[in-house]
Amino acid sequence: MTEVLIVKSQEEAGNLYAEAACRLIKANPYATLGLATGSTPHTAYQALAQKVRENHLDVSHVCGFALDEYVMSDLSHPQSYHSVIDREVVVPVGLDPNNIHVPNGAADDVPRACSEYDKAIADAGGIDIQILGIGTDGHIGFNEPGSSLTSPTRMKTLTEQTRVDNARFFDGDLNQVPSHCITQGVGTIMKARHLVLLAFGKSKAAAIAASVEGAVTSMCPASALQLHPHATVIVDEDAASQLSQVEYYKWVAQNKPQWQVL
Ligand SMILES: N[C@@H]1[C@@H](O)[C@H](O)[C@@H](COP(=O)(O)O)O[C@@H]1O
Numbered sequence: 001m002t003e004v005l006i007v008k009s010q011e012e013a014g015n016l017y018a019e020a021a022c023r024l025i026k027a028n029p030y031a032t033l034g035l036a037t038g039s040t041p042h043t044a045y046q047a048l049a050q051k052v053r054e055n056h057l058d059v060s061h062v063c064g065f066a067l068d069e070y071v072m073s074d075l076s077h078p079q080s081y082h083s084v085i086d087r088e089v090v091v092p093v094g095l096d097p098n099n100i101h102v103p104n105g106a107a108d109d110v111p112r113a114c115s116e117y118d119k120a121i122a123d124a125g126g127i128d129i130q131i132l133g134i135g136t137d138g139h140i141g142f143n144e145p146g147s148s149l150t151s152p153t154r155m156k157t158l159t160e161q162t163r164v165d166n167a168r169f170f171d172g173d174l175n176q177v178p179s180h181c182i183t184q185g186v187g188t189i190m191k192a193r194h195l196v197l198l199a200f201g202k203s204k205a206a207a208i209a210a211s212v213e214g215a216v217t218s219m220c221p222a223s224a225l226q227l228h229p230h231a232t233v234i235v236d237e238d239a240a241s242q243l244s245q246v247e248y249y250k251w252v253a254q255n256k257p258q259w260q261v262l
Helices: 010-027 042-054 081-093 110-123 160-170 186-190 202-213 221-227 246-254
Strands: 002-007 032-035 063-066 068-070 129-132 154-157 180-183 194-199 231-236
Touching: 002 010, 002 246, 010 042, 010 129, 010 194, 010 231, 042 081, 063 081, 063 110, 068 081, 110 154, 110 180, 186 221, 194 202, 194 221, 202 221, 202 231, 221 231
Parallel strands: 002 231, 032 063, 032 129, 129 194, 194 231
Antiparallel strands: 068 180, 154 180
16 A cells, blocks of 8 residues: 655655664664665655664664666766765765665676676565655656566666756766666565655656556556555655645544554
């Protein structure tokens, strides 16, 4: 089932994620986090870093798997997801870089790197909590519309829309945005035990409405969340603005039994 939480701010959304992640790490210091890039998870990582510090949480055994990576020869590029995950999550939260995995976008044998990535996730016992953003076309990770809903980690070709959306990270220059990526498949993502999808702003409203209330279809990869046993969609009012059941979602959130945490 998908739980929809409509929050007042990105900070509130970030706090909800961080509370769930900290609860998990307290219960299991060897927890495995699924990590996402993009601007959406910023507040979540900031809140997690703060809570880890305040609660003196030991995160030295926490493991992390990134969702995706560009296919690019220089993974030290500041916009490679290796660099982004390191800068925005590993360093501020204080994770051990040796426990953090990002698909090898510079691999000579890409199919092999993809199957080894899925195996590494399985060998780590699977992902406990996977944070997700969403593309304006409904993609999760880099699973563009048309991605099989049971897909494993594999190479994908980015759509023009995604490259245009991400050009802001490459000096606004579309030519610098890689055309291919390695991404956890929708099937890989669906194996995580808890999915937390965050979305903010009007530009995400159509994708959120299609994902939460539309048909389950490969043309909107995030709609697969409807089939997940524990998916939480946390949106601000703008991202919720095209949902038809807003009052109901708010009522459900306000009347949640105390034992039911995120
Ligand atoms: N691969 C990432 C996705 O994981 C992310 O969800 C999406 C949205 O990014 P933003 O959060 O910046 O809107 O961008 C990229 O395509």
